[in-house]
Amino acid sequence: MEASATTIAGGRSILERSPAARFPDRALKWGLTALAAAILLLIGYFFVRLIGQSQYTLSHSGLGFVFGNDWDVSRNIYRGAPLVVGTLITSAIALVIGVPVAVAAALFISELCPRRARGPLSILLDLLAAVPSVVYGLWGVFVLIPKLLPAEKWFASTFSFVPWVGGTVYGPNYFIAGLILAIMILPIVSAISREVIATVPPENKEAALALGATRWEMIRMAVLPYSRPGIIGGAMLGLGRALGETIAVVLVIGSAPTIGKSIFSQGYSLASVIANEFGEAANTQSHSSALFMAGLVLFILTLVVNVIARWFVSRGQHGRRGTGGTGIAIATPAGDAR
Amino acid sequence: MSAVSPDTLRAFPHVSARRRNTDRAMRGVLALGTLLALIPLVLILYYLLHKGLGTWTGSLFTTDPSGAFFGNPGGIRSAIFGSLEIVGIATAIAVPIGIGVALYLTEYGGDSWFASLVRYFVDVMTGVPSIMFGLFIYIVLVISHVGGGFTAWKGSIALALLMLPIVARSAEVVLLLVPRELREAALALGAPRWRVVMRVVLPTALPGLLTGSLLAISRGMGETAPLLFTVSTAFTLTGSLGQQMNTLPVQIFSDITNPRTAVIDRAWGAALTLVALVLILNLIARAVSRRSRMA
DSSP, rough: OOHHHOOOSSBBTTSSSSHHHHHHHHHHHHHHHHHHHHHHHHEEEEEEHHHHHHHHHHHHHTTTHOOOOEEETTTEEEEEEEEEEHHHHHHHHHHHHHHHHHHHHHHIIISSHHHHHHHHHHHHHHHHHHHHHHHHHHIIIIIIIIHHHHHHHHHHHHTSSTTTTTTTOOOSEEEHOOOOOOOOHHHHHHHHHHHHHHTHHHHHHHHHHTTTOOOHHHIIIHHHHHHHHHHHHHHHHHHHHHHOHHHHHHHSSSSSSSSSSSSSOOOOHHHHHHHHHHHHTTHHHHHOOOOOOHHHHHHHHHHHHHHHHHHHHHHSTOOTTTHHHHHHHHHHHGOOOO | OOOOOOOHHOOTSSSOOOHHHHHHHHHHHHHHHHHHHHHHHHHHHHHHHHHHGGGGOHHHHOOOOOOOSSSSSBHHHHHHHHHHHHHHHHHHHHHHHHHHHHHIIIITTOOOOOHHHHHHHHHHHHTHHHHHHHHHHIIIITTTTTTTTSOHHHHHHHHHHHHHHHHHHHHHHHHHHSSSSHHHHHHTTTTTHHIIIIIIHHHHHHHHHHHHHHHHHHHHTTTTTHHHHOOOOSSSSSOOOOOOOOOOOHHHHHTTTOOOOHHHHHHHHHHHHHHHHHHHHHHHHHHHHHHHHHH
């Protein structure tokens, strides 16, 4: 408009800052962008290096690593099916036990319990997430294993006709590992469920109640259908946690590189084999490469599960994009004090 | 929220007995689920106090583990200081970078494809198992012997990688809560963008940023796997970042597999110490966020 009147040497408006004054602005902008880009590069770099380290096993066993059932350090043979199976069994047990309890707790806290108890109850549940995994391991080894052994023995002999239940009961076993994982995923599944349940429009719930629905019918007909994708996503994020948990599992799974015959057998998992054997493997290329391969399989597995989970969670958060509510919850369920 | 109380419902005669009973039963089931969910916390805290408190003597906190097969196993002094030092350095790395990434996302990136990509991968990083960060540093820094084999600073980097997405994601949430009007007012007064960020956005969000950082610290404090692959362990107290160092989680981990009862007792004492540290950090974080929300 009055450009001619307000321009100074260099042809810029007097309202514009000098290049020198604009420098910090640009520096900040590009610095922060570079920082963000560095995160992406780092993830990519890790992936490449991990593949590089497992190259030896990749070229020797290929897919046989995942499907071959023979992990024998003394013979230098590394086929990781027992590890993959152990990881999947323990995570499945964790989901079967953990998710119903977590969802029930989330429903109770957000729909049924008195308003004043809501905050304290959520905090208590979130505190479970704050307990370090090595403490869960300690508790599992010296409390859970000895105290549950009689019950497990009784269960195994009474229900021995059920597949994968009967047979010898070991102290450390898949079930104990799964149970501890269930406790560990409880807070995250419950926190995300609570968040998606909170997004159910009050109109839907009030409409159900106005039509004469009981509380439970309101939950079943208005709350659950609306929040189902988010709850599934939360369960998947829990699964991602369970798959990758290392320290608690390595202490209670028994460290036997075989596929157990029942859920009360000893086993091994991808993460725990890495933690247990990386020390002795350092000097043997085939062994250490096999462990990195186990890491690669685990990495891909958790990545896929997380990507699917995130898709569900974002679908479940109807139009709440950008609040990032789940972000903080995923990081630490304790973070969300809403 | 809802005006219909159970008593009102009961007043309607046409809610059949079957429906009423289902309602009651399901409420019971949900309450039971909540109870079940709370049991593990109670049990863990009970056993920690029961087995750990007795070991909390002066010598537990003032001596280092002896490593001897017989006699006095020693305390956990080096583990406490090691944990604090390694987590402290990790915090110094993760918090500025994490907040920086969050600032990029809220102040510059917005809804651009690149920002969405970064946001997505930061989210994915929060789901990467902690052992992976240890493995990463092990591959990149330990086996290639960058500045020695196992050293404390590598553990700090591994923990920083683990804490970074937690800080970044929680910081983004908080930064988005800073009212747009505040930014616009500052810009309208002629402040350049970087000053708006430094003098308006960050101070406003400070309590929230603090909460997120404290939660990340409490998470990093309890991690074992990343340290196992990067710091290994040691017995004696050392402040040097270029050496192996003892930490609480790793000491607990190795004490568990020890057959001596005195050592296992020490593990309980160390675990109680670790949980106390983590819970205190958590509660402080919560108190900070509560106060900021009221203001």
